[in-house]
Amino acid sequence: MTATNIHPQAIVHPHAQLAEGVSVGPFSVIGPNVSIGAGTQIASHVVIEGHTSIGQNNRIFQYTSLGAQPQDKKYRDEPTKLIIGDNNTIREFVTFNTGTVTGIGETRLGNDNWIMAYVHLAHDCVVGNHTIFANNASLAGHVTIGDWVILGGYSLVHQFCILGDYSMTAFAAGVHKDVPPYVMAAGYRAEPKGLNTEGMRRRGMNPEQIARVQHVYKILYRQGLSYADAKAQILELAQSQDEVQVFADFFAESTRGVIR
The missing domain is CATH 1.20.1180.10 (Udp N-acetylglucosamine O-acyltransferase, C-terminal domain)
Structure with a gap:
């Protein structure tokens, strides 16, 4: 078994649960209600807090913030959750918030997702598997993203929207309604622009x-x-x-x- 590797300048709360093979870089902070699965790599200057569960073999790059309180004025310190699956790549300056009691109580990211820099997942979002979120794509609260979805850079998704499996957005798309499966959406107020046939x-x-x-x-x-x-x-x-x-x-x- 591979030993857990925590840099001496990292701060890991004694109640945090880190499995075999987890590595934590310098100046990262891991809170008391965090669990991290085997083989996950956490770079320097990462903050993981809240009631956050992270699966196996994830790669989390520097300056990422995971499990912070939701940006919701109604939030009153309830113990809501952030749940991240396995084999995800989460790049620099990404922010994922926990859920709210007025939503489903948790924010979820599935498996094998590729999340590029500056992406934001707000409270109560549910993201499936095998997705790609390009730089600066952002989800408002309560958004649902299916499997194999691709979000172009700077795409913005309105609260409560759904993007079906295999759908895709263009650069800077503003998604204000639901996007059916396989459909490509583009524009400031996103409109259908054909099918993701290559996908x-x-x-x-x-x-x-x-x-x-x-x-x-x-x-x-x-x-x-x-x-x-x-x-x-x-x-x-x-x-x-x-x-x-x-x-x-x-x-x-x-x-x-x-x-x-």
Whole structure:
């Protein structure tokens, strides 16, 4: 087993739980209610506080702040949580806050995510697996991000928005409504700009599967249908087409309306 390696100039509270193989660089601060899984590497000048749980084999770069209180005026020191999974890369100056009791009580990041510098996850956000957040992408509170989502640099996501699996935003997109699966969004008030077909190919979808998703896109955006009528047609297709089922799951969760 690899021993835990804590730099003598790091401050680690005696009640913090660090597994085998965790390394902590100089001038980093680890609070009493923090647990860190095996093999996670924490660089210098990192602050991890609050009720924060971090999984295995994460790489957390310098000047990151994890588990600070939510930026919510209603917060009254409740013991809400930040939960981070395994195999994530979290770059410089990233900030993740804990949840709130008026939300789900925790902020969550899944596994195998690539989080670039200056990204912010506000309270009660839920991020899936295999995502990429480019520099300065920021989520307001209560945002849900699916698997394999890509946020372009400086993308901003409004409170309570949902981005479906495989969706993608362009540079400086302002996401004010929900983004369906596979859809690319761009603009100050984000609008649909086609499908993330390259992402679908990379995930192993064949031409027939991609064609079925393209058909859904046409129903939603190209046939002049109302949202209700388009949704009804897509839900019918989802009963027999696995690729379309992800849209049914998305519609079931969507509350802010969909970008159109």
